[in-house]
Amino acid sequence: MITAERKPFGEIADMVQDAKKLLILGCGSCVTVCMAGGEKEVAMLASAMRLANRKAGRKADIREATIERQCDREWFDKVAEDIEWADAVLSMACGVGAQFCGEAFEGKRVVPALNTKFYGATERQGVWVERCAGCGKCVLADFGGVCPIARCSKSLLNGPCGGSQDGKCEVDPDRLDCGWQLIHDRMKLLGLLDRLEAVQPLKDWSAGGDGGPGRIVREDATL
Amino acid sequence: MKKPGKRPKQRLVVFCCENSAAKAAESAAGDPMLKGVEFVRVPCAGRVEIRHILKRIEAGAAVLALACPLDNCKYIHGNRRTLKRVDRVKQVLKDAGIEEGRVRMEFLSSVDPHKLVNVIKEAKRP
Numbered sequence: 001m002i003t004a005e006r007k008p009f010g011e012i013a014d015m016v017q018d019a020k021k022l023l024i025l026g027c028g029s030c031v032t033v034c035m036a037g038g039e040k041e042v043a044m045l046a047s048a049m050r051l052a053n054r055k056a057g058r059k060a061d062i063r064e065a066t067i068e069r070q071c072d073r074e075w076f077d078k079v080a081e082d083i084e085w086a087d088a089v090l091s092m093a094c095g096v097g098a099q100f101c102g103e104a105f106e107g108k109r110v111v112p113a114l115n116t117k118f119y120g121a122t123e124r125q126g127v128w129v130e131r132c133a134g135c136g137k138c139v140l141a142d143f144g145g146v147c148p149i150a151r152c153s154k155s156l157l158n159g160p161c162g163g164s165q166d167g168k169c170e171v172d173p174d175r176l177d178c179g180w181q182l183i184h185d186r187m188k189l190l191g192l193l194d195r196l197e198a199v200q201p202l203k204d205w206s207a208g209g210d211g212g213p214g215r216i217v218r219e220d221a222t223l
Numbered sequence: 224m225k226k227p228g229k230r231p232k233q234r235l236v237v238f239c240c241e242n243s244a245a246k247a248a249e250s251a252a253g254d255p256m257l258k259g260v261e262f263v264r265v266p267c268a269g270r271v272e273i274r275h276i277l278k279r280i281e282a283g284a285a286v287l288a289l290a291c292p293l294d295n296c297k298y299i300h301g302n303r304r305t306l307k308r309v310d311r312v313k314q315v316l317k318d319a320g321i322e323e324g325r326v327r328m329e330f331l332s333s334v335d336p337h338k339l340v341n342v343i344k345e346a347k348r349p
Contacts, residue, residue, distance in 0.1 A: 009315075009318035009319070010318070040272065040273065040274055043273075043274035043277070043278075044273050044274055044277060044315060047274065047277035047278065047280070047281050047315070048277070048315045048318055048319045049319075050281055051277075051280070051281060051315075051316070051319040051320075051321050052318070052319035052320060052321075055319060055320040055321060056320070
């Protein structure tokens with residue numbers, strides 16, 4: 001999933017302080033799972049905004065809504081009226097959803113309530129960890145299913161750096177495992193350790209972040 | 224002209240776990256301190272979500288969450304979850320410039336009607 005964290009309340013309040021009619025719009029997908037921008041978080045932020053406005057003597061009408069996804073145009077239909085009504089939309093989706101909402105409703109001011117972080121998984125309840133860097137050319141097969149791009153702090157492809165100590169990464173030994181220790185351990189477990197002796201060529205970064213905004217076209221799916 | 228008088232009493236909403244506080248409230252029924260208090264019976268304190276508390280505060284009430292003693296929750300972690308949620312609500316209130324005392328949490332068992340009356344008395348204080 002795409003993970004995110006809510007921006008500090010003060011930053012959000014500053015962004016929308018001039019909106020007399022505000023729609024707080026949640027997203028029912030990734031950011032609901034990582035507890036940043038789903039229905040519950042929308043309700044919490046809306047309550048906080050109303051209480052803060054009341055305290056400051058500001059008058060603003062706040063509506064709440066959550067749609068299935070903000071990265072697909074059709075889900076906006078059921079909140080189109082609310083969006084048209086609002087002076088501003090406070091999107092609690094990831095950066096993709098917040099931008100797409102603005103594209104779907106041209107001329108509408110859409111501001112983000114979240115900071116989008118990474119592609120991650122739920123390690124345990126309340127803890128999300130990065131597992132993919134979206135590099136565009138997956139190399140998991142060569143590394144026992146452990147990604148050297150996302151899990152090595154330096155994205156090294158040919159073994160660990162000198163900062164690997166006792167299985168920990170020098171970037172933050174208390175928090176981070178060495179990605180290459182994980183790769184080594186997994187390859188050993190799979191009986192594939194000898195494959196790590198192969199020298200990996202320079203990575204072709206053009207498949208991912210290079211070359212401007214990405215685009216995928218599936219001809220058989222287009223109309 | 225309206226005479227300056229006492230501030231109107233703030234309504235108190237008490238979320239009660241049915242395994243402890245709700246039973247204590249039944250035992251304490253009739254105590255004058257419970258007059259005007261809105262009791263919300265929940266299957267476990269862990270059922271009380273942040274939005275439930277904030278909605279009541281938005282409506283002008285103070286909120287007291289009553290859970291079973293720590294390490295004695297029928298559903299294992301319900302009371303600890305609520306404790307963390309109450310802390311989160313306090314942070315939300317702080318952000319919004321509202322006094323954090325509008326929400327409180329206490330732990331008691333079903334045989335603690337006196338404690339229940341006392342914590343309600345405390346929570347009713349402006």
